[in-house]
Amino acid sequence: MREDTGIGTGTGTSTSDMADVVIVGGGPNGLLLAGELGLAGVRPVLLERLGGRSAAAKANGLVGRVVEALDLRGLYGELAGRGGPPAPLPYYQFSGIALELGTLPENPMHTLPVPQARIEEVLEARAERLGTEIRRGHELVALAQDADAVTVEVRDPDGRTYALRTRWLVGADGGHSSVRKAAGIAFPGDTDDSFSSCAAHVVLPDSLLAPGTGELRLPDSPVARGPLRPYAHNRLPAGVFTFAEMPPGSGVHVVATFEWDRPPGAPGGPMSFDALRASVRRVLGTDLPMSPPEGPGPHPLRRTDGVNSRQAQTYRAGRVLLLGDAAHVHSAVGGPGLNLGLQDALNLGWKLAAQVRGWAPPGLLDSYEAERAPVSRRVLMHTRAQMALMRPGEGISATRELLAELLDGDPGRAARAHLAALLAGSDVGYGRWxxxxxxxxxxxxxxxxxxxxxxxxxxxxxxxxxxxxxxxxxxxxxxxxxxxxxxxxxxxxxxxxxxxxxxxxxxxxxxxx
Ligand SMILES: Cc1cc2nc3c(=O)[nH]c(=O)nc-3n(C[C@H](O)[C@H](O)[C@H](O)COP(=O)(O)OP(=O)(O)OC[C@H]3O[C@@H](n4cnc5c(N)ncnc54)[C@H](O)[C@@H]3O)c2cc1C
Incomplete structure (x- = not known):
């Protein structure tokens, strides 16, 4: 059970009490940081504007070094439902190009297929257990900082505002971060408006799925000449098609299309199953019989227009720090988001705790950005490259063919090792693992x-x-x-x-x- 710290609660605007750390955002990264601070004896207040946990379907799992990192805390077993140590996957993909990894001397490609909602559930329970006061339905609306502290204005679930003083404020409030904007931190990068994606949970007919491999056979498709691979970015002339049974054995598939240069969807308009069918038909060149899953749901059905690749100009402005998507956004291709953000939290947690407890040497807190911003730059680099390599076009097809040749067999082993380390985020430059x-x-x-x-x-x-x-x-x-x-x-x-x-x-x- 959590204990109320009594800091700045209620409807008054008293700012006499001071929190050590306020975290804005109860997504995976804010929640992991809260637990890390708790382990180090610091009890943060966490503000989350949603009244309950988000039902939005986001990540389907963890990829890369973060899996081993969470195992160090005993979280792998809790999330996987079995003990560690995690074993790496013998294969992965770069922009849909198959990467054989089983013959590498070191294979860093650990994965853990767990829905983000479950990760958040585990991290929230842990944060509370370790003393975080989680205020659900409380939204940061403004902030101001002076030499000693940050004052945040918070709207409570009844719509009333109160002020909260804190020595340190961490914005873990996602890509549209209010903290980042209020702190005046720029978010340079680009938005590829030509991209659009449709995604949904569906039921596919068993007759089209190969037993054992789960491959999808489409005899009527003029473009998908061979079977389509599950969990892969299947690149076809008009776009990309992905599908994967989630969770394995459930009979429900996550299906997604990537297209370029389509007219944007109706802004804010609801996505429909017919629009999904139409997008799948354009990419596959044939109808794919599919239906929404039965039961009350929620059954995600989503269209995304545009893809952002941006990184905060700085991760720290005075007493305000940024974490996770608030500090960087990029395409979800290959699933690097949580690998990046959760390791940001593991990097920041002990440094911020040492600062709060008064024993951090000068520069320790700033080493958070010095160490983690370069990792984010590499994620932006490889996700941009992967997206560029998936676009339609003969020139891109030729480039992919050449890349696949360079990655193949014994001569391609060093290149595969390089890509595996890049995708797993294990090529960080700040120490032995x-x-x-x-x-x-x-x-x-x-x-x-x-x-x-x-x-x-x-x-x-x-x-x-x-x-x-x-x-x-x-x-x-x-x-x-x-x-x-x-x-x-x-x-x-x-x-x-x-x-x-x-x-x-x-x-x-x-x-x-
Ligand atoms: C469709 C989709 C698929 C994805 N797939 C993958 C994948 O396969 N693998 C992967 O690793 N990553 C994936 N990602 C990325 C991953 O979901 C994000 O990187 C991750 O959610 C970022 O976590 P976060 O804690 O930084 O931010 P968020 O999860 O965005 O959480 C931010 C929280 O802050 C709260 N908040 C915002 N503003 C305020 C405020 N003013 N006051 C209080 N609270 C506030 C929000 O309500 C939210 O709960 C995917 C993302 C999407 C959208």
Missing amino acids: YPRVRALIGEGRAGIDAALRSARPVLVRLSDDAPAIAGWGDRLATVTARPAVPSAAHSESGADAAPLPPAFVVRPDGYLA
Whole structure:
């Protein structure tokens, strides 16, 4: 049960009480940050304008390093319904071009197929358990900051406003972020208005689906000459068609089309099943028999016009920080959004907590942007590239053919490894990744794992002579460990082979300091 902090509640405008951190936005990123702060002993107030959890269908799962990162906190097991460690997928795709990954020396492509609504449910319960006061139906409407604090104006569920003072404000309020706008942070980038997408949950006839593989066979289609692959971006002359059974075994498929240069849909108008059918017909060149799922729903049916690729000019303005979609938006192709945003939260959480608790060295908080903004720039780069490579046109078909040749077989292994690291977000430049050096540690792993589970930085001493730090027991765990026998270390695939120093610190987000 949450406890009310008594900070700035009610209808008055008293600002005498001060919160340490207010998070605006109870999406996945704001909720994960709230839990991270809680683990570090900071109890934030979280404002969420929706009265209940959103029913909108968004991500269908997690892709990339975030899966291992959540495993460090014990969240993989909770979300997957089974214990870790997660195993990587032996294949993935770049703009619909198949990538064979099983033969790579290190395969970073971990995935976890869980709907975003379930992720939010787990993260919300965790945040509350760890002391976050979640105020649902409370919307930030304005903010002002001075040298000591930020004052936010909040509209409560009854439409009355109150003021709230906080030392730090985090805008995790999505791509249209009010916090970003009110803080005067620019959001440069571009919008591709030529793009449109229709998506829905549907039931497809079993007769068209190949048993076992789930491939879709369309004998009447003049353009889909072979079977269409599930979970793939099937590029056809007039657009892209994707379909996937979600969740597997449910009999319900998520179907989506990508088209370019279509007239925009009626602004704000409802999307219809007939419009979906028409879009599918244009892309596949034939009718696809499909029907809405039975039952009360909700059964998502959506049209999206335009795709944004934008990144905040800065992630921090004074005492205001941006997180997740508030800091960056891009195409959802390949599912990089949560990989990026949730790792932003894991990066920011311990740094902001150290700042609040008064032991952050100068520059620690600003290292959040220094480390994470380059990762976002790479996501914008690869999602733009993937979208460009999916557009119709003979020149693009030829470019794809050439790319597929370069990625093929043994000669293409280095290029596949490069793309896999890019897509998984494992090519970050700020430190070695603990799950990869774990194999180099023999005795002592359990102590390190336990510290990371509760987001504590941990000093690992690989010999009794290694330096120790006295008097920091409140902020740092210490584990005396032993190196693994070399043969055991090398038998674990993907191990980072570089030798470890006699002592090192593993940061709460899983990187070696
Ligand atoms: C159709 C679709 C499919 C997607 N598929 C994938 C995928 O497969 N994989 C993937 O990784 N990502 C996917 N994404 C992206 C992913 O959903 C987002 O990256 C993610 O939701 C961002 O989380 P967030 O917490 O930053 O913001 P949001 O989820 O947008 O949450 C922001 C929250 O802030 C609240 N809020 C806004 N303004 C205020 C205010 N003024 N006061 C109080 N509260 C406020 C909102 O109500 C909302 O709850 C998809 C997105 C969409 C739309």
